[in-house]
Amino acid sequence: MTDIVIIGAGVAGMAAAEHLSAAGYSPRLVDKAARPGGRCATRRVAADRDADWFDYGAQYFTVRDDGFRALVDADLRAGRLVHWSPAIASAERVAGTWLLTPSPDDRERLIGPHGLNVWVRQRLQAAGLDVATERHVRRVVAEGKRWRVEYADGTAESADVVVCTPPAVQTAALLGPRAAGIDALAHPDAALAACHSVVVRAPALAERQAIFFKSGRLSWVADNTHKAGRGGEHHLWTLHADATFSEAEVETPTAELADLLVSEFAAATAQRADDMEIVRTHRWRYARPGGGAPDADDLCWTDTAAGLAIAGDWLAGGRVEGAWLSGREAARRLIAAYALD
Template sequence: MIDILIIGAGVAGMAAAEHLAAAGYRPRLIDKADGPGGRCATRRVAADREAAWFDYGAQYFTARDDGFRALIDSDLDAGRLIRWSPEIASAEQAAGTWLLTPSPDDRERLIGPRGLNLWVRQRLQAAGLRFDTGRRVQRISRDGHDGNRWQVESEHGAVEHADMVVLTPPAAQAAALLGDHARRIDALTNADTALSACHSVVVRAPALAECQAIFFKSGRLSWAADNTHKAGGRGEMHLWTLHSDANFSQAHVETPTAELADALIAEFAAATAQRSDRMEIVGTHRWRYARPGAGAPDADDLCWIDTRAGLAIAGDWLAGGRVEGAWLSGRAVVRRLIAAHALD
C-alpha cells in the first residue's frame, strides 16, 4: 500500500487523514507542536487536566458546507463540540471615547467543551490515526536512492521516507521545507504574504455583565473573548483572550508579543471602562501566520496537488481561511488524489 505522510496535525491534516483512512489507507501524521490542533490552540493554567483553560488561536468556528455540517452534527451528539452563545458587543473609538454597544447575531458558534485542540485530538484518536508530535521537520527532498519517493528530514538527524507527502503548514513554512522545489509550485509564489500575523494576549480580568465577546472596529485590537464563559465558569475574574488588529500585527510582526501586551491590555481596559492594573497577563503568543494575507490564493483553489510527484499542499490559506476552510482543503486533497488514481 502507498505510504502517505501528512506534515501538520491541524484541521487540514486531520481532514486529509480521516478521508484517507475512510478510503482504506493508513496515513501517518507528524507535527512540530506538543500536540495536535494547529491554530486550534488551547492551554491550561496548570498541568492538571481540570485546570482552567483558554483558546488562544481560533476562538470558535462555523459550519456551512453539507459535508462539514454532518461531521459537526456527529461531534455535537458525541459531546466533542458544544455551541457557544455569548452576548456580543462592538467596540469603536470616536473623538477619544470608546463606545461599547450590543451587537447581537444568531450565528452558531462552535467550540470544544475543554478547548478546541482537544476536538482535533479526539477525532484523530476516534479514527485510530497515528500522529507523532514534537517532530520539527527541517527539509523535504527527493530520495537520493529512489527518485520516486520523498525524504523527510527532522531535527536531531531523524530521516523517514514516503511515497506521498501532504503538506499542511502555512505557505511560507511549506516553501521553506521544500527549498528549491517550491519555485515550481504556483500556489507558493506569494508564500511570504499568503498569511498575515496576529498577536494573542490572554489576561485574567473582571467578567463583564453586558458581554462575553467583543468585535473591535478600530484601534489595536480586533477581538476579545471570555474563555471562562466558554467553559461555563463563574466568578469575578475570568480569562480573556485578546487578538490584535491585522494592521497593528503586521506593523509589529517582529516585536515579541510580551512587549506589546501592556498596550493591548490598556486598550481592552479603556474599551470596557475597567482598570488595567486589575488585569494580570496569563500568556502571550505571536501567530506569525494567522489570517489570509494579500498574497493568499483564490479561495476556490482549496488545495494544490502534483499527482505524478506525489506531493500535495492543503491548509486554510488555500480555502479562504477559517477552520471550515482548513477542513475543506484537507478533504479536497484526498478527493483529487483518488479521482486522479494517484493512490492506486
C-alpha cells in the first residue's frame, strides 16, 4: 500500500484522510496542536466535560455542494451536527450612533452540539483514522522517490505521499525550495488574512444571538451559550474583528486589542463594557481568504508523479465546506493516480 502522511488534522486533512481510507489506504494524520480541528476551534471554560463551551474559530458552516450535503445529512442523523437558527441583526454606526436592524439572512447554519472541534474529532474517531497530535513538522524533504517528514523534536519518518493542509505560508515553509515551483504558493503571504478573536462573558440579548457588523472594528459576534442550548443571565460571546482592522493590527497581540473590541460590542448593543469579562483572546494569523488566494475552482494542488498534494480552504474559496472540498479533491486525484498498489 502507498504510505501516506497528511500534515494537518483540520477539515481539509479530515476529508482527505476519510476518502483515502475509504479507498483502502491507511493515511496517518499529524498535527502540531493538542487536538485535531484546525480553525474549528472549541474550548470549555473549565476541565469539566459539562462546563460551558465556545467556538472561537469557525462559528458555523453552510452547505452548497451535493457531496458535502450527504455528509452533513448523515451527521445530522448521527447527532454529530445540529441546526442553529439564531436571531441575527446587522449593526452599523451612523452619525455616531449604532443602529441595529434585523437581518434577513436566514440561511441554513450547521454547528456541533458540543462545538465544531468536537464534530471533527468525532468524524476522525468514527473513521478509525490514525491521528498524532502535538507532532510539529519542521520540514518535508524529497528523498529519492520518497519524502522525509522531519519533526521539531528531531524525529523523522518516510512516506511515498505527503498531503499538506496548513495555511499557504506554513506549507511554503515546510516545503522550502520545493515551494518555489508551485503556482499555488506563488503569493503565500497574501493567501489568507488575519482575524483577532475575543470571547467574553456578557449579558444575554433577548432578541438577538448573532450580529453582522457593517462598520467599525468588528465583523461578527455570536452567542455560544445559545448555540449550546443553554440559558442564564450571562452568555459566552465570540467577537471576530473586521478584516481591515485585523490586518492593520496583525502584529499586535489580541490581548492588547481586546478592550477596544469589547467596548465596541458593548456600545453597539447598548450595554456596559464593565459588565463583560474577557474569557479568551486569540490571534488567527491565517483565517480568511486573502487577495492572493489561488483560483477557487482548482480546489487543491497536486503533483501525483512526485507524491505531493496541497489542500486547504484557502485553495477553495474559504469556508468549512471549501476545506472539505479541497481535501476530498486532493484525495480523489491521488486515488486516481495510484489506485491500490
